[in-house]
Amino acid sequence: MKTITLECPDRLHEQLAKLVAAGWFKSPEDAALEAVRRYLSLHSVELQEKQIMADVQWALNECR
Amino acid sequence: MSAGEIIAVLDAGPLIHLDQLGSLNLLAGYREVLLPDIVEQEARKHRPEIQIDSIPGLVRVTSQPAAAESMFELAAEFGLHAGELAAIAVLKEHHGNCLLSDDAAARAMAEAIGFQVRGTVGMILRGWQRKQISKAAARDLLKALPVKSTLHLRPGFLANILEQINDEN
Numbered sequence A: 001m002k003t004i005t006l007e008c009p010d011r012l013h014e015q016l017a018k019l020v021a022a023g024w025f026k027s028p029e030d031a032a033l034e035a036v037r038r039y040l041s042l043h044s045v046e047l048q049e050k051q052i053m054a055d056v057q058w059a060l061n062e063c064r
Numbered sequence B: 001m002s003a004g005e006i007i008a009v010l011d012a013g014p015l016i017h018l019d020q021l022g023s024l025n026l027l028a029g030y031r032e033v034l035l036p037d038i039v040e041q042e043a044r045k046h047r048p049e050i051q052i053d054s055i056p057g058l059v060r061v062t063s064q065p066a067a068a069e070s071m072f073e074l075a076a077e078f079g080l081h082a083g084e085l086a087a088i089a090v091l092k093e094h095h096g097n098c099l100l101s102d103d104a105a106a107r108a109m110a111e112a113i114g115f116q117v118r119g120t121v122g123m124i125l126r127g128w129q130r131k132q133i134s135k136a137a138a139r140d141l142l143k144a145l146p147v148k149s150t151l152h153l154r155p156g157f158l159a160n161i162l163e164q165i166n167d168e169n
Helices: A010-021 A028-042 A045-061 B012-020 B037-046 B065-069 B072-078 B082-093 B104-112 B120-129 B135-148 B155-166
Strands: B007-010 B032-036 B058-061 B098-100 B116-118
Touching: A010 A028, A028 B104, A045 B104, A045 B116, A045 B120, A045 B155, B007 B012, B007 B082, B012 B037, B012 B098, B012 B120, B032 B037, B032 B082, B037 B058, B037 B082, B082 B098, B082 B104, B098 B104, B104 B116, B116 B120, B120 B135, B135 B155
Parallel strands: B007 B032, B007 B098, B032 B058, B098 B116
Antiparallel strands: none
16 A cells, blocks of 8 residues: 555645535545546556447448 | 538547548548647647648637536546547537547546547548548558557557458458
8 A cells, every 4th residue: 555645726625525525435535546546447458448449340330 | 320410529639640640531521520729739739740721521619618617527527638628518519429539538428428439440440431441551550550650559459450350341
């Protein structure tokens, strides 16, 4: 486990605090960690390749 | 919906990658290809010599901050940058049908709100299927992607795509 220290702009921090206040997360840090997880999952090689393969299938099967 | 009825909106990825391949003409056949101003600025920053005016059916549009504002939360959730957000906002604002993007997060968000999405590889293969280029030319362009463009594909993944094309007439 590593520790990352970050400076969070006020607007982003307010949004994290809202999620905490609404009970979605225990702390702003937990909310930030979840945001990083989501970012990484949306920028993964696997996702990119899945999307490109969908393009290939579309071109071969539907785009006539 | 036939291709000629589709309004497509460009994100910077396919714009830059197709230009790097000298193949912006593969964007032909859409009713309109909308280019948000923010996306053009982003593309010119990365590639000042880009031949944007050669795009068939090109229509430059100004991104409307008000339209984008309503999507800020969703965009933040998907981790989008200004250009990608502008492209999706233009899709909504101009009743577009298809986002042209290579960004995984932008593609996921556009699909989540109901738009078609295609990327550079899709545009190359579309050109072949529309008989704009030969199968051999499409293969050559795909092979050139990791060499001439900044769209990086794993060699094994590219080989898989080329194999699938081999099986097609």
